[in-house]
Amino acid sequence: xxxxxxxxxxLGHVDHGKTKLLDKIRGSATQxxxxxxxxxxxGASIIPLQTVKKICGxxxxxxxxxxxxGLLFIDTPGHAAFSTLRKRGGSIADIAILVxxxxxxxxxxxxxxxxxxxxxxxxxxxxxxxIDLVPGYKQKDKLLLKNLNNQDPYxxxxxxxxxxxxxxxxxxxxxxxxRFDRVEDYTKQVAIIPVSAITGDGIPELLMVLIGLAxxxxxxxxxxxxxxxxxxxxxxxxxxxxxxxTLDVIIYDGILKRGDKIMIGGLDKPIETRVKALLCPLxxxxxxxxxxxxxxxxxxxxxxxxxxxxxxxxxxxxxxPIQSYTDKIKTQVSEEIQKxxxxxxxxxxxxxxxxxxxxxxxxxxxxxxxxxxEIPVRKARIGKISKKDITDAESNYxxxxxHSVILGFNVDxxxxxxxxxxxxxxxxxxxxxxxxxYELWSEQQGKILxxxxxxxxxxxxxxxxxKNHVFRQCDPAICGCEIIEGKLTTxxxxxxxxxxxxxxxxxxxxxxxxxxxxxxxxxxVSMDSIIIGRQVHEGDFLYSFIxxxxxxxxxNLAKFLSKGEIELLKEIAEKMRKDNPMWGV
Ligand code: GTP
Ligand code: MG
Numbered sequence: 001x002x003x004x005x006x007x008x009x010x011l012g013h014v015d016h017g018k019t020k021l022l023d024k025i026r027g028s029a030t031q032x033x034x035x036x037x038x039x040x041x042x043g044a045s046i047i048p049l050q051t052v053k054k055i056c057g058x059x060x061x062x063x064x065x066x067x068x069x070g071l072l073f074i075d076t077p078g079h080a081a082f083s084t085l086r087k088r089g090g091s092i093a094d095i096a097i098l099v100x101x102x103x104x105x106x107x108x109x110x111x112x113x114x115x116x117x118x119x120x121x122x123x124x125x126x127x128x129x130x131i132d133l134v135p136g137y138k139q140k141d142k143l144l145l146k147n148l149n150n151q152d153p154y155x156x157x158x159x160x161x162x163x164x165x166x167x168x169x170x171x172x173x174x175x176x177x178x179r180f181d182r183v184e185d186y187t188k189q190v191a192i193i194p195v196s197a198i199t200g201d202g203i204p205e206l207l208m209v210l211i212g213l214a215x216x217x218x219x220x221x222x223x224x225x226x227x228x229x230x231x232x233x234x235x236x237x238x239x240x241x242x243x244x245x246t247l248d249v250i251i252y253d254g255i256l257k258r259g260d261k262i263m264i265g266g267l268d269k270p271i272e273t274r275v276k277a278l279l280c281p282l283x284x285x286x287x288x289x290x291x292x293x294x295x296x297x298x299x300x301x302x303x304x305x306x307x308x309x310x311x312x313x314x315x316x317x318x319x320x321p322i323q324s325y326t327d328k329i330k331t332q333v334s335e336e337i338q339k340x341x342x343x344x345x346x347x348x349x350x351x352x353x354x355x356x357x358x359x360x361x362x363x364x365x366x367x368x369x370x371x372x373x374e375i376p377v378r379k380a381r382i383g384k385i386s387k388k389d390i391t392d393a394e395s396n397y398x399x400x401x402x403h404s405v406i407l408g409f410n411v412d413x414x415x416x417x418x419x420x421x422x423x424x425x426x427x428x429x430x431x432x433x434x435x436x437x438y439e440l441w442s443e444q445q446g447k448i449l450x451x452x453x454x455x456x457x458x459x460x461x462x463x464x465x466x467k468n469h470v471f472r473q474c475d476p477a478i479c480g481c482e483i484i485e486g487k488l489t490t491x492x493x494x495x496x497x498x499x500x501x502x503x504x505x506x507x508x509x510x511x512x513x514x515x516x517x518x519x520x521x522x523x524x525v526s527m528d529s530i531i532i533g534r535q536v537h538e539g540d541f542l543y544s545f546i547x548x549x550x551x552x553x554x555x556n557l558a559k560f561l562s563k564g565e566i567e568l569l570k571e572i573a574e575k576m577r578k579d580n581p582m583w584g585v
């Protein structure tokens with residue numbers, strides 16, 4: 001059985017050099033055609049084995065028995081788009097290159113990329129890029145190791161330090177990694193290859209490692225299913241001049257022919273249509289490059305990127321699975337496809353937040369990363385944030401106010417939609433920023449909610465019955481009191497030592513009834529079940545009688561209490577413990 005090309009996905013933090021690296025590999029200058037150097041779309045380019053061999057030169061000499069026809073590189077504008085390269089149970093990419101700027105090290109999106117790679121179980125190598133920017137670096141030899149060894153000692157040291165930093169960070173993430181020449185077992189260690197996308201240093205070595213990995217470990221997976229139907233993933237849905245809406249698809253298995261019946265995942269049911277035209281980029285060209293000329297084909301074989309023109313595909317969503325089928329297997333294919341959609345687009349009745357994203361892949365990436373953080377999701381859907389989402393989020397509020405939130409990744413909101421007091425909306429086109437903002441918000445919100453809990457608790461309070469201010473001895477007793485600490489509220493139960501004596505019936509200040517009064521004030525307090533002169537006397541201190549349970553809760557909320565209140569709590573606990581040494585413990 002023939003082997004198909006190995007599919008290589010490229011991931012990494014913004015600006016770490018993914019596109020440039022592929023440019024260098026291709027020898028083309030895609031990047032110069034991009035707006036602001038930022039990759040706006042996903043492209044694919046096949047590098048035939050011959051070319052790889054040419055680039056690698058002597059490095060491959062003694063092991064030239066490769067049966068892989070080549071490497072298919074897919075540039076993604078970020079890790080989220082990488083998730084769009086999905087198939088059931090993993091990623092379409094057989095291998096990934098994780099690009100890390102050696103001078104910057106691991107960044108939030110690098111870490112997210114690693115999580116996504118782990119989640120999709122994709123083996124990967126690390127390109128430690130931009131070594132040419134290491135101070136003092138000079139290109140000394142075409143061979144990377146020789147080149148590194150010939151650098152001035154301080155340059156070598158600098159590179160080593162940076163590599164060790166990366167190694168250390170990776171090990172914190174549970175990954176065992178090594179510089180590629182020190183790797184003993186590629187199945188257990190992640191190889192790091194220092195490279196420069198500008199000078200091209202390290203690129204032959206990178207390709208050597210990639211092709212070795214593909215050949216050794218993936219041979220089984222790369223076996224082409226020539227008889228089977230074509231399987232792929234929609235990378236982009238876009239307007240193409242003269243053709244209307246077309247689909248950019250990566251085919252990872254089988255053969256697709258012009259005229260084939262195809263089925264594409266849909267939100268409710270699969271979209272069925274027929275291939276009208278198959279357009280292929282030429283080798284070493286880039287699909288998304290505007291200047292690229294496409295060539296119509298009668299069939300394409302995995303793995304490849306292909307532009308499909310077909311009727312009725314206007315509503316296709318990027319990231320959706322696509323398969324060709326014959327009537328015999330139609331039901332099976334349809335079930336398979338919709339199962340893949342249902343795995344990502346979820347709606348449960350449980351508690352959790354609501355998430356929206358633009359493509360199936362980005363939705364999956366967001367879901368995945370939230371799962372890592374143990375943030376529950378109750379609804380994950382594709383599309384703009386709608387009024388219905390707001391209503392749904394609002395209904396979460398009573399169960400858990402921290403869940404009445406909508407996270408939108410790469411999506412807008414419908415015109416009339418806005419957040420309100422109960423619903424928080426967070427949108428961004430960078431996943432880690434969304435999660436960061438959500439975490440910050442929920443931390444702050446959590447504090448506010450905790451502080452609110454205080455309202456339901458009996459707070460510590462200490463008052464003193466003032467001398468010569470007894471206005472009435474009983475029924476009810478009325479006397480002048482000074483608030484020594486805390487806040488006195490009507491209906492507070494008061495105690496002397498540790499015995500409850502009476503509730504506060506009312507509080508008056510300047511002859512006006514008030515509900516509560518704070519430290520330092522003098523007020524008239526009426527209490528109905530005591531007699532002044534019998535249970536209490538002028539000059540006595542009275543305390544709020546705090547139920548043991550409230551006391552425990554107050555201890556947990558101590559950060560919201562003043563120093564004085566905390567001291568007073570201790571004083572009250574001491575009194576209560578005279579009778580019960582374990583009180584409030
Ligand atoms: P996004 O697609 O936006 O995520 O970025 P990217 O990772 O594709 O980065 P890109 O290839 O666009 O490179 C970003 C910038 O870094 C560009 O200005 C490149 O010229 C520069 N750059 C990339 N690789 C290297 C390198 O090895 N050395 C130097 N000196 N500059 C580099
Ligand atoms: Mg790019």
